[in-house]
Amino acid sequence: MRSFNLKNLFKRKPRLDHAEASIRLAAVAALDDEQDVLGRVFREDESRDVRLAALGRLTDASVIATGLDDPDVQADAAHRLLALGSELPDHIRAHVAVARVELSEAQDETRAARAAARIDDPDQRLAALLKNPSNRIRAAVMEGVWDVEVLALVERASRGRDKGLYRMARERIAERRKGQAEREAEQGESERLCSAAAQIADDDAHYDAKRDAIEREWQQMLQSMQETDAGLARFGVPPRDLESLQDAFPARRVRQVREEPPVAGAEAEVPADAGPPAEPAPTERVEALIEQADELVVGGVLTADSVASLRAALEALQPASEPEPPVEPKPASDDDGEASPEVGAQEGLTIGATAAMADSQSRPETDPEREVRDPEHVASAERPGAMAPQTRAASAPLPAEARGPLMEPPPRVPEPPAAPAASMASPEGLPGEAAEQSDDGYIRALRKASERVAAFERAVELEARASDLVARSLPPEAEDESWQALSERLGATHELRREARALQRRYGWPRDMPRPAQLEGLTNALTQAHAAIASAGQRLQGLAEEVADILGKFETAIGDGSVRAASEHEHAARDLVPFLPRDRARSLQARLGSLSARLRELRDWRTFAESPKREGLCQRMEELAEQPLAPQPQADEVKSLRAQWNELGRVAPHRDRELLARFDDAAERAFEPCRAHFAELAERRAYNLEQRRAIVDVLEDYVAGERWQSSDWTGVERVLRTARSEWRGYYPVDRRAGREVEARFNELTATIHDHLKSEWDVNSARLESIVAEAAAARASDAPLPERIEVLKSLQQQWKESGPVPRRVSQRLWRQFRDECDPVFAEREAVREDRAEQFRRTTDEAERLIDELRALVDSTSPLDEREVANLRTRTASIGQLPRRLLRRLDEALADVERALSAQRAASTRESELAWLARVEEVDRAFAEAAAGDELEAWRDAAGEFAALFAARFEDDAAEEDEDPHQLTIVSEIEAETPSPEADQNLRLALSIERLNGDLSGEREASMDHRSLALRWCAAPATAEEELRTRFFGALRSMVAGHVSARGYTNARGPGAN
Known part of the structure; x- marks a missing residue:
């Protein structure tokens, strides 16, 4: 091993064109602040590490921006641009890579919002936003997002990562679905009100009361529509045309008021010669009783006492030979509250049964005033055991659904048997045909009164139950509602709707009579239940789409042969399918079962196909243990074989588990030679660390003993570069132990570089000022001789300037020459250019003067376009001698005067x-x-x-x-x-x-x-x-x- 000594500081200079990336990396570290060289390395070097080293020292935003379109350094370049802290140009800040990094690191809401606005792709914008560690920033950026598609992306991406964004997306999606359901329900309600207003008979005795009630509901419905549209406007849903809807509402008709018979007890003028007042006819007394009953409903005073009073008055009007009026019909108690066809077969007969049956033929099958439509047909399909409307229509001649989901026909009354003529007393003793007509009116009126009193009695009886049902609130929709909770809430809502429907049918309320408050409350409760079911149905529809999407990924994973991904998709689908409606769950469950069977086949096939692969990996690992390679390639090969084994997935059969134990044992034996190699590397790291400490000691002595005021700056630069090169040569070292030494080395080299750079900065600034003065002299408007004298003086100052780095000196010298050479070249060409330009200008001016004079002397009318052309040529002719310019202006003025006179x-x-x-x-x-x-x-x-x-x-x-x-x-x-x-x-x-x-x-x-x-x-x-x-x-x-x-x-x- 080589050891460090002071002589090594003055050896080996790394080169940027070296074949090894580590040498080029050292050369980049040895560079001074040479931005042009660093920029070239960043743009052209093949090694990413070398490029990043150069990037870390670049300060020119335009050079760094060249890496924004390079995937290898795109994110690093964006980080570096934002780290500069200077004001970035708009075209650089608008780049999507810069915007993504800025959004992921923004600590200010305004900055984050601007960065998000510059990212057009919703997926990229959401991915960058989720990287931002601040919940406040993420919530502020998402505050203005109301697009449903974007919210769906946010919901999927933030699940399990950001509860706040997930809750916001879920709430807004639920609000959108709820608003759409309310909008559809309001549309059905508007159609119902229009139909109800149109079907009130003109001769109805309570036309005004019914019309007023419908108009009140209509105004409330319009107000609700405005509020619903205002809520959906945030989601980009256009509002409805309420003016056209208002125009479609039937206008109030002017009823023809027919003469009514005088009411009993009313005052009337009686002639003086008349006898005692006549007794009111029976028909008139019954109609007065009907009016009194309707007033009880309109006035809201329908009580047990008032109904008993009506019943007593009705019994007083019954003929002695007729049976009692019918009692309340008892509908069948099936699940949907449908009345049994046999209802009324066992009931007593009324006097007006025949007339009532005749009246029923003229009444419409449906009562639009009482009908409440389901906003979504899917809601009924989601209820367990519910039949589709088409099935019910085919199974019964006239089902209740044909009359509307909440409409129940009035109690059926069978025709009475033929009665003897003597039992039908003619009112007022009218003879013949007149008496028969009067009997029909009396019977019809008595039948109508009987229906009302019976309906009142049922209303009083059902009032408490209806009030309890209306007071029951729908199950609320909780935040972050699970699919289990949604399913339970949907079932409770279905039960509430079923009870309300059954109770409404039990009322058996006549079509031509205003409804009491309890019945209106039931209607409103049904409307709310329909809306809740529709909203839940939309969410379940979204769940079905999600399950279908998972199944699609499941099938794709099976096709790709990815057992692990397919298993994950299978578990996800099985967790969600139980919460789907039955009809949709059946089809998806069938598809899931088919895919699960394919997955089992794939697992069996993979097990059969992977066993030979595992056997081969074991053999290769055993060969590697018996015939080892060099330590580092040996470790790499062991790691590669382990990765290939893991890619095959978990081992399941007993045979594969035996192969796993065999593979692990061979891997241990194969890695044994590498342990000695890594121990040797540890010793080398320790030695390198000691050598680096020695370099630090030498540099500390050098920095402390150097006289920086009179230093040999060339020698200082050589010491700095050699120390950095030696430092990189002693690599690797233990990272944790070498941090302190590296920090001290960086501090010492920074001190030396600061002294060196201070001297360079002074000299470089002087040379740059000389270049700037030369550029100013070149761009100056001063005479050419003066500019040449200035450049000669600057050349002398350049010779007297102090030392600078060679590359900086060469760069600045090229810039200086680029400024000086054009000025000296200009001195040679200026005279010839002036002579040539003067000749061309004077010739053109003479031609213009001749043309202008010819126009003035001509007897033909002047052509304005020709004069405008001459005027343009005169204005663009350029500089002229004063005498020639005066002649040209006079000639043009003569033409202008002639044209004005013309x-x-x-x-x-x-x-x-x-x-x-x-x-x-x-x-x-x-x-x-x-x-x-x-x-x-x-x-x-x-x-x-x-x-x-x-x-x-x-x-x-x-x-x-x-x-x-x-x-x-x-x-x-x-x-x-x-x-x-x-x-x-x-x-x-x-x-x-x-x-x-x-x-x-x-x-x-x-x-x-x-x-x-x-x-x-x-x-x-x-x-x-x-x-x-x-x-x-x-x-x-x-x-x-x-x-x-x-x-x-x-x-x-x-x-x-």
Whole structure:
């Protein structure tokens, strides 16, 4: 073994182009702060360790950013960029690798949110977020996430890793499902209310009460819809069109009020000669009793006493020859609460049975007012033992489901046997056909009253049970609810719904009568149960999808031959299948059983196929024990064979367990030679540690005895580089024991490097300032001779500067030459360039002057595009001698004046022609108005007739202007004289104009066109003198001002 001595500090210099990575790694460590060399090593070296060593010393963000697209160093480059602490450019900070690292390490919510926004892939964003150790940061980033797909990813990824994120994702997914279930339930409720409102008969005695109740429910339902849509808006679900839904709600109809018979006891006017008041007819007394019963329901005073009173009144109205009204029907007590077909067969007959059966034929099969629809048909399928709707429809002629899930038909009443004619007393003794019709009405009314009283008695009897059922709350949904708890909660909800349905059917409430509060409570409880079942059904649907996904992975693992992964998927599926609904569980259980059978076959096949492999591994390990390799390859081979054995999985058969014991014994014998090798390595580590301590001792003496103010800096650099090289040569060492020595070595080398770098920094800064001054001189606008003198002075300063590292000196010298050479080259080329440029410019200017003069001298109209082209060429010609530039400007000004004169002449002619036409049309209008020939005038005026439209308006008289005043106003604007008789009026209008100018209320300008339009809007005048004066003033305005104002955007018909 070699030993350390001081001479070794001045030997061996590692090279960056060496074939061995360890030598290049040492060369990188020996480098000074040479960013260009470090950047090249980071970009081009083949060894990842060498590249990372160079990366750790780089400070240029643009160089480090080149590694962001390299998978080998991507994460390390991102860490290094963020560790610099400086402000990173936007394009670097926006890189997804930087964003992932920043998100995983962020300690501020704002920074984490910005980093998350720069990661487009949800999987990458979630993986980076879960690496962040702060629960607060993870919760803050996830606070604004409401997308269901992203929440599903969060739920799967955070399971067992972050309870807070898992709970947040579960709660929001459950909230989304609950909102969707409520939305579907509300949709069914809206259809029910619309149907109920549409089916109230116009002649219903309680139309207003029923309608008011439905409208109250409708408003509450709309409010609930708004709240549900507001809750789902966060998940990106668009709101429903409530305005269209409101429009679809049937409008309130105006009922035709028919004359009702007077109620018993009501006051009525009786003629003086009339006898005693007539007794009310029996039908009228029954109808009064029905109204009294309905008022009890509407008023909410349905009690046992009030119902007993109604029963007594009803019995008083029964004919002596008729039996008692029917008692409450007893429905069958099956699971779904369906009434037995035999219900009512044993009941007594009522007087109105025949009429009631006739009435029932005209009633609808379903009662939309009482129907509550299931939001999800899957809910019924999830209930154990439930049949599908199609099965029930096929098994019964008219099942209850055909009338709605909560609708029960009223109690059936069989037709009574034929009764003798004498037993049917005619009310009021009406003879013949009239008496028969009156009997039918009386029987129908009595039947209706009997139904109501019977329903009231059942309601009073069931009130306590209904109140208890309504008071029972649905099982709550707990946080982090397990599948077992969900299954139990779903069963309890199904039981509550079944009891509510059965109790609602027992009410047997008539269709045409308002429902009591207890029955409404049952309906609401059923609606809530439907929503809860639908929500749970959606969660179970998600569980079914998860199980199906696991089975898919299970099947894939079997196809890939991965027994371990397939076994994990099998256990996961078996844990979840028992919580699925029966119908879905059967299909998945069948698939699971099939896959399990395939897994058993795979295990058998693997056992059969792996036994020879295990035998081969045992033989190879035994050969390795008998014929060992070199110690390190021997250890590597033993490790490789052990890894291959483990890849075959666990051993199950007895034969494989014997092979395992044989393999372990051979591995022990094969590894025995390696133990001596590793003991020798331990001795070498101890020796290397002692040599490193010696290097530290020498460096401590060197640092303490060196005079840094007058040091030989070249020798100092050699000592530093040699010490680092020797240090790396004594490797490996025991990591734990060598930490203290390594820390001391790093401290000493850092001290030497700091002294050395301080001297280099001073000299390098001086050279960089010389390069900067040369660059400033090159970019300066100073004359060329002055810049050349400055560069010569800087060259002399360069020679007098102190030492710097050779690479730094060469780099700066190249930069200095790059700044100086162009200036000296410029001195040679500037004269020739100036002469050539001057010649080209003057020639172009002379050509332009000739072209401009030719345009002015030409008699043809000027072409504006040609003038614009010449104007552009003149502006871009560049610098010229003053005399030549003056000639060019004068020639261009002559062309501009000629063009302006041409434009003014054209505009003046156009405006004068327009005024002449307006004057002609106005004169024709005056003549046509006098002769009542306005239609012929309108045809002749053509498009100019639109200017005079105001004269045809009926209300124009109040706003008409005086043509006389308009004439004087035009003369004031045109500054033309007015007749002597109009001087006073002109003075008054001038003062008014001046006041308007001072107050700012007058229009900013009044041109001839605006005055002409006002004239056309004024009443027609037959005074030719005013017309001549007015249009003459306008022509004067055109002649004096049109060139200045330009009127390029003419208004009105006939404008050019």
